Amino acid sequence: MLFDPAIIMSLFFMFFFIFVFLGIPITFSLGLSGLISLLLGGAKLSLAFKAIFMPYASFTMLAIYLFTFMGIVFQKTGLASLLIDALEPLVAKVKGGLAIVTVLASAFFGTLTGSANATAATFSRLIGPEMVRKGYPKPFVVSVIAASAPLGSFIPPSITGIVLSVATNTSVLTNFMAGAAIGFLVIGFLTLLILVIANRWMKGPSAISEGGYNRKEIAVRIIKAFPLLLMPLVVLGGIYFGVFSVTEGGAAGCLAALILATVYRKLNLKLLRDVLVDSAVTTGMVMLLVGVSYLMSYTMSLTGLNKSFIDMLRSMSTTTPYLALLTLVAILLAMGCFIDVIVLCIAMAPLAVTALMPLGINPYHINALFLAGNLIGNVTPPVGTVLFISLQSLGEKMENVFKALLPFLLIYVLIYLIITLFPETILWFPRLLGLPI
Secondary structure (H helix, E strand, O other): OOOOHHHHHHHHHHHHHHHHHOOOOHHHHHHHHHHHHHHHOOOOHHHHHHHHHHHHHOHHHHHHHHHHHHHHHHHHHOOHHHHHHHHHHHHOOOOOHHHHHHHHHHHHHHHHHOOHHHHHHHHHHHOHHHHHHOOOOHHHHHHHHHHHOOHHHHOOOOHHHHHHHHHHOOOHHHHHHHHHHHHHHHHHHHHHHHHHHHHHOOOOOOOOOOOOOOHHHHHHHHHHHHHHHHHHHHHHHHHHOOOOOHHHHHHHHHHHHHHHHHHOOOOOHHHHHHHHHHHHHHHHHHHHHHHHHHHHHHHHHHHOHHHHHHHHHHHOOOOOHHHHHHHHHHHHHHHHOOOOHHHHHHHOHHHHHHHHHHHOOOHHHHHHHHHOHHHHHOOOOOOOHHHHHHHHHHOOOHHHHHHHHHHHHHHHHHHHHHHHHOOHHHHHHHHHOOOOO
């Protein structure tokens, strides 16, 4: 080994922040930092390539492309607008109703996409301008869309959930359902926060429709959206009852998405080509991130940082395991502001499970902490992609949004603490379904 392990790890982070400061994308910054650190550690270049390509041998990873394809079909065809139309009557007379529709529609759209970025891009375009026209302050609109978009990432089918399951060798379906339980918490807390803000601190906005909707109009809206609402139940139900695997479920979802887009006359050859290209590009970005994450994990293993991290968590559990959990949460909150949650899932989740499982902490509880990392990491700079997507789509500046975004961030921290200290708040749903846990 050319350098001491501690020096190698210090150099890794030094190179990483230098590359990020120079404007190199975070994925490439991680990859370059990991490669340089491995070579300084005396590892052969062939081992670096082996680490990068290791995750691509997993059949389960193919589901990432399939669920991405399914989501982009719904995004490109505009079928997501049917969800908004179906949900509007539920809160038509409620002040702040359109903001609540954004939360609910993001959750439903998450069952069709598995992507927070796709959710943010879709609803910034579909419902953002309408909220502004209804009298919502633009910073509040950006905050609501950015805060709701992570629902598209951890509500099943979840791309992060798939990566996490492969990294920790746990059940994909159980992680999916733990993510759904987190989603229930987020929907409830965000809805309550929106009602408080709209009724106490905002002069506007008005309700969606003071007169409400007649029964015929409601029925027509629900019937039009019903196939979209039914589809995730079919896909997830098929996985749950063992009709097909997660990857096969993704293929079934792709086929169903194409059939629906054709039936609704939203699909043509040009659009299909765009969907195929965008799906390939998006999946390529995710899989490149996965590959360099394994390179980072290998670097940590080479330098002994893995063992140090495990020993640290175990030493903090001498009195109560919750001290170790709170320490893990603090690390995830800090690192999530700079590093994508997928990287954290691959580099740290297996270590956390190894350290804390012997202490009686459920591995799916640990996984849930990484899934919930999407909540804050996706909406905080400098990596908060859904926040930047929302800002760009609605033409707003970061400095104008911070005050409006702060209550949502505080709610997310509260949810994170609840999940950490009360594991049954997310484990009850997989238990109810009789899943291995």
